[in-house]
Amino acid sequence: MADVSDDGGSVADQIDDSEETSPDELNAVARENVQRVERNRRRAERRADVADLAAISDDESLIGTPSRTTSSAPSTLETPSSVDSSPSLAMHPALQNFDIICAICLYVHDESLPALASTCRIFERPALDALWRNLQSVEPLVKCLPSDLFGTERGRMVLLKPLDTRTWGILYKYTSRVHSITQSDSLTVIELLSSLMLSCPSAPASLFPNLRQLTWHADGTHCAAEFLRMAFVPTLLSLDMQISSASSFFLSVLSSLGTLCPHLQVLIMPSATNGLLRKASPFVAQSISQLNCLKTLYVWDLGNQGNEHLMQLPALQVLVLDLQTSSAWKGRSRLQFPGFHNLNYLVLFIDNFNYALDFPRSLQVIDSKNIGIYFTAAHSFRSSYTALSQLFTILGEKCDHNNLISFSLFDSTGVSTNPDVFKPLHACHNLTQLLVERSWRISMADEELCQLVRGWPKLQVLDISRFVAVRATTIPTLHGLISLLQLCPALTSLTLVIDITKLDGIDFKSPGGGICNNHLEKLVLSNSPMKSPLNVALILSGLFPNLLKVDLDCWDPLVPKIPMSRVRSEKQLEQWKAVNLFLHSFHVVRERCTESMSSDS
Structure with missing residues (x-):
């Protein structure tokens, strides 16, 4: 600005x-x-x-x-x-x-x-x-005022005199144009603006009558609460609030959000410390219960009463729920809630399997088109496999089998498992996307890969593994890939590590034996081992006739830091670059043949 x-x-x-x-x-x-x-x-x-x-x-x-000004002298027009x-x-x-x-x-x-x-x-x-449409700080509003309004007292900026009518008019002229405000860290200018509001001749909400979006990444002090009284206006549509502390006055203003901003559509309030969450949850839950236009919500676990309010929001489409703080609600009663209906996205952040399982278990139904789960803490293979099996069993029972079209798993620490944990989701026969983040380690052979996808004939995007430890993990071969294409003919994006060194029974003229995919747009094979780039290109061009290249964008940030591994990875990357060169050459030859046949006819 x-x-x-x-x-x-x-x-x-x-x-x-x-x-x-x-x-x-x-x-x-x-x-x-x-x-x-x-x-x-x-x-x-x-x-x-x-x-x-x-x-x-x-x-x-x-x-x-x-002009609507009342001037005694006529305005001079240019001659x-x-x-x-x-x-x-x-x-x-x-x-x-x-x-x-x-x-x-x-x-x-x-x-x-x-x-x-x-x-x-x-x-x-x-x-x-x-x-004035988009302010990265409210500091420009203070700068447009006469400099003699403020002074220094005990090292702090203070208001020396109130604004006159003309200056209020100038301020309103600019604040009425503001559509979005982003305020981070420093609250000095907020204190000055809040002190001005004490002498405001009109209602505080009239200062920003056209505000649409507010991003507040600062503490919840008393002065901050005064500012929110100005910024919480009926036109506000989006609120992104991250606070590390909050005064009781700030929380009181926050509880009026539903009344002051009845048209709010987006509310983002990531979790903070457990102490603040316990203190703030009743106030946040009350305000959320009144937001009947809310479409997107990112919030922590609000407890029984707060979560029940979430389920009653009529317009809610996207819910991101942070269950990492669920330990703050130990001993809550095992109640049954109606669940969620008509959601587009449900995303859960989990760090403790035991507490995380309580939430979906308490719901009668989870009706969402897309479900994503983030695991943020490390777990042993035995505990993670058991908890994942329970979690997927619950989801398989609670999900609307006809409505779920996408399921995503993310992990920041690495989880080892096998394809059996996904079996409860096979009932969701309309699933079109299965996304498993790169740190997951899923060991599977050809038959297990087929069993994994057999229940999802409409699958379009499969991102199941990348950059696995090949020597310590069982991975499918080209035969498994060909069976996958037969089971999922609608695939448009595939991310999978396969063993391309085993070519027994593969016919280079017709690798798939008549099975191919003409719709695939993205293919990521990561560190899949190979021997001959030319043979790999011949096979891939037969299985995916319209594929122009293998996607290599995933390599740069993931090259291992261990020297020997780096050398091996760089060699593999050069092999895949050679594969892409061959694929491009095949494509050029194919186009020439097509043009030649067209000219002959």
């Missing part, structure tokens, strides 16, 4: 603070002035033809922009003698359209917008709108 002041001044000093002219009036004036300039230009050309005569000028004066009537200065027809002027202002650098706003009234409103 560009500074709006220079040497203690402000944009207000450059621009008349009178009531703004409407777009319709501006457009009408612009059109009429264009016509008059053109007529004056033609008259000038005629006078040039008879320059030896003392021609009498009949030029028309330009119309001044209508033709002070206006260059050459065609180059005639207003372009596009500038008669207010929407086009607004679009132009959006491409002007913030540093130049104040100058553009002071150029003429036609640009004043759209330039100021662009300048």
